[in-house]
Amino acid sequence: MSSQPPHPALLIPGPIEFDDAVLQSMSHYSESHVGAPFVSTFGDVLSNLRKLFQTTDPASQPFVLSGSGTLGWDQVAANLTEPGDEALVLHTGYFADSFADCFETYGVKATQLKAAIGDRPQLDEVEQALREKKYKVLTVTHVDTSTGVLSEVKALSELVHRVSPDTLVVVDGVCSVGGEEIKFDEWKLDVVLTATQKAIGCPAGLSVLMASGRAIEVFKARKTRPNSYFGSWKNWLPIMQNYEAKKASYFATPSPQLIHALDTALKQILSRPLDQRFADHRNASQKVKKAIADLGLKQLATKPENQANTMTAIVLPEGVTPPDVVPSLLKKGVVFAGGLHKEIASKYIRLGHMGVSVTDPNRGDLTKAIDALRESLAEVGKA
Amino acid sequence: MSSQPPHPALLIPGPIEFDDAVLQSMSHYSESHVGAPFVSTFGDVLSNLRKLFQTTDPASQPFVLSGSGTLGWDQVAANLTEPGDEALVLHTGYFADSFADCFETYGVKATQLKAAIGDRPQLDEVEQALREKKYKVLTVTHVDTSTGVLSEVKALSELVHRVSPDTLVVVDGVCSVGGEEIKFDEWKLDVVLTATQKAIGCPAGLSVLMASGRAIEVFKARKTRPNSYFGSWKNWLPIMQNYEAKKASYFATPSPQLIHALDTALKQILSRPLDQRFADHRNASQKVKKAIADLGLKQLATKPENQANTMTAIVLPEGVTPPDVVPSLLKKGVVFAGGLHKEIASKYIRLGHMGVSVTDPNRGDLTKAIDALRESLAEVGKA
Known part of the structure; x- marks a missing residue:
């Protein structure tokens, strides 16, 4: 608790x-x-x-x-x-x-x-x-x-x-x-x-x-x-x-x-082997990235070998901007970040997967995030 | 509590x-x-x-x-x-x-x-x-x-x-x-x-x-x-x-x-008038400075008009150094600081009187500090 x-x-x-x-x-x-x-x-x-x-x-x-x-x-x-x-x-x-x-x-x-x-x-x-x-x-x-x-x-x-x-x-x-x-x-x-x-x-x-x-x-x-x-x-x-x-x-x-x-x-x-901690982050990242792909979404990072294990930059469907989904995600209890790269800030959102949200399986933060993202995209008619 | x-x-x-x-x-x-x-x-x-x-x-x-x-x-x-x-x-x-x-x-x-x-x-x-x-x-x-x-x-x-x-x-x-x-x-x-x-x-x-x-x-x-x-x-x-x-x-x-x-x-x-807060600090400082004088001790700051209201630098009796009293003060539950001015660091200690130790009369921090100082000086035969 x-x-x-x-x-x-x-x-x-x-x-x-x-x-x-x-x-x-x-x-x-x-x-x-x-x-x-x-x-x-x-x-x-x-x-x-x-x-x-x-x-x-x-x-x-x-x-x-x-x-x-x-x-x-x-x-x-x-x-x-x-x-x-x-x-x-x-x-x-x-x-x-x-x-x-x-x-x-x-x-x-x-x-x-x-x-x-x-x-x-x-x-x-x-x-x-x-x-x-x-x-x-x-x-x-x-x-x-x-x-x-x-x-x-x-x-x-x-x-x-x-x-x-x-x-x-x-x-x-x-x-x-x-x-x-x-x-x-x-x-x-x-x-x-x-x-x-x-x-x-x-x-x-x-x-x-x-x-x-x-x-x-x-x-x-x-x-x-x-x-x-x-x-x-x-x-x-x-x-x-x-x-x-x-x-x-x-x-x-x-x-x-x-x-x-x-x-x-x-x-x-x-208190745990470092290699295990890094593996936890890789595994959580893989799960997130698979779920993103299952939603039909692409990542900003274009190749598997250049995709971070600590976060995912998610390209939004055509016509959807961060203000269309980020407030709706917040209402579902998860805080995503908007885009930060100036040239394309309006086209993507960012999800971090680090620390206790990754290492504590009881929290369920990432499952909740993916579920919320699916629902928010459905609300704007994009999933 | x-x-x-x-x-x-x-x-x-x-x-x-x-x-x-x-x-x-x-x-x-x-x-x-x-x-x-x-x-x-x-x-x-x-x-x-x-x-x-x-x-x-x-x-x-x-x-x-x-x-x-x-x-x-x-x-x-x-x-x-x-x-x-x-x-x-x-x-x-x-x-x-x-x-x-x-x-x-x-x-x-x-x-x-x-x-x-x-x-x-x-x-x-x-x-x-x-x-x-x-x-x-x-x-x-x-x-x-x-x-x-x-x-x-x-x-x-x-x-x-x-x-x-x-x-x-x-x-x-x-x-x-x-x-x-x-x-x-x-x-x-x-x-x-x-x-x-x-x-x-x-x-x-x-x-x-x-x-x-x-x-x-x-x-x-x-x-x-x-x-x-x-x-x-x-x-x-x-x-x-x-x-x-x-x-x-x-x-x-x-x-x-x-x-x-x-x-x-x-x-x-x-939440309180600022003037009252400053007056609290002046009053606490005056009490500390009077107690120091009553112990026969001088301040490093030489004149009433150039003595801070937030702290007091206390000159130790001849032959007494901070290591003679600071650990003994700590044993009595109060943390004083040693000297900081390079040329005379071994000759004085410092007492802060700010914040809750001044504005919350129930704490009794400063009374405890003065009592502890009196006892510690007595232990080294100087008060």
Whole structure:
């Protein structure tokens, strides 16, 4: 029996539905941000993030800052690149445009490699781009929340290490970490940045980032100071190292309640084998995608291999727009998201399948979502 | 009867003890960040911040971002100053050094006007500094958490408007907003920045800032783009205006749970006259300061007029250091903070008196704190 009051099931691609224990951790009584109990909790969070990202290399460095997923872009642009550097930004939708804008803010030239909507840049195109110019970083959106497109992170990283080994591999994992398989060490990634409110299953308000030892070396070798203050690793690196060693230190006040909730969420995730969690997300995604196809609907992501396991972008029937179905879905107790990719926003809706809605079979959130979608389309005469 | 489990009373100068209803709001069930219910709550928060800051000028602009008080410095430096500009930073302790460092990060030259420890720069010194050079901004820490020194914000603003009317008046109100009187319009302030975990009484994780119409005009007239992405008003201004108009829009995902908690805290604060709240804080502070004097102890802040109403920095007897008393105080159920000002950190401790510990007479937190301090000093043979 949930301790939460009845409410519509939030099935947008983040924030997601949260487990009771995680939400209860948000109400933790007030603690000093430099007191031993909280410092210990923060230390646990950092150690457990290493497990979630599957990194055992002690040179890897987790960061947890108050903020949102977006702040991870600032961390990358302000700490790993310097004005005049070049970034290759793989484009699968809305978020690449924004990440590129973030780089430009910090004086870094961002070159976007764009795919057709619903697809991703192909490996041979990426290889060609890498051979044409020296890029300090390559960025890829693991799951593009605007299109539901999944990128092939492992293969991309292999390509970068083969063709342009000095280029850092930066993964925007906002809609993937905790739901899609990521092997930080084995895939030789340099940065994976994420937020908490998606497949990690903790309320929004934190920027979570894992940096490789190589990335930290690049940071330490900068010629200029980091050009952010709040997002500066010069300020945060000693703090994160101290917290993980369970020693108190201070740069800016963290959010004890959010850290407690993240601690609870991570301990829940790690109480089961990660591979099983990823399989649960794949299976739930397959069921959703089959049901969508059975309704005669297409996905925005065009090929089975580029379809995310954490969400589905559903193309609406001709003549139907999100306002025709989203309010009707809400009345049936499920919250879908509208379109986000500017060029086609009026033609599709988005369904997230992450966290407890996937791992807790008793909730029935996704069955309810599919049933509601079928009914809503029938109401507008399209199913 | 509190719904919180028994725990030591947190009486550091922030985070403070939180009201039950505020903590319960942290556990709010998950909502879409662009759905009508949450957008309405965020809108209420922004409108109520205007009341808390006592501004009725429609050109004033509140900002609430996921982050911490420190992010407010980045907002000022990245949006209101441009590389090559000059900032006059009034120094009353630790935080001026950090704010100056933040300005330097953004290419702004920061000149610090320092006072002796426990004092504040005098008006004639500030006037002289303003006459010597043209400053884009003057910054002042309203209550310096490292020293307990209160600055004379109203008089400083009058001085700036008289002597250097183009200079923007920026107040770091992290340890003051909600506890010390601030009249944003009447005092002609341009920015007051703060965090939530102190006298506002909401868990940490948000950067709260009020900008004047004049500050927004200066922002709009910049020749260069804001040099932060996550903290850019170019990105956030339309979002904040939309939220306040209760229209959905998106730049980066806010933290619905923290916004709900802030909403609850603000509604509690505004349910009583603000003047009464400030008087409560003055009265509690006077009681603490009298009790400290009765124990034969001095404050770090040297004069009655420069002593904060939200906290007290207590100089320990000769030969006693924070580790001699803070653990013993914790055993008695009260959490004091150690010293923070580098040069004298080993010689004093800090006691916060804000929020429910001040406004709820049934808690008895401050009486308990003073009794515990008396006992702890007796144990080390000093009282």
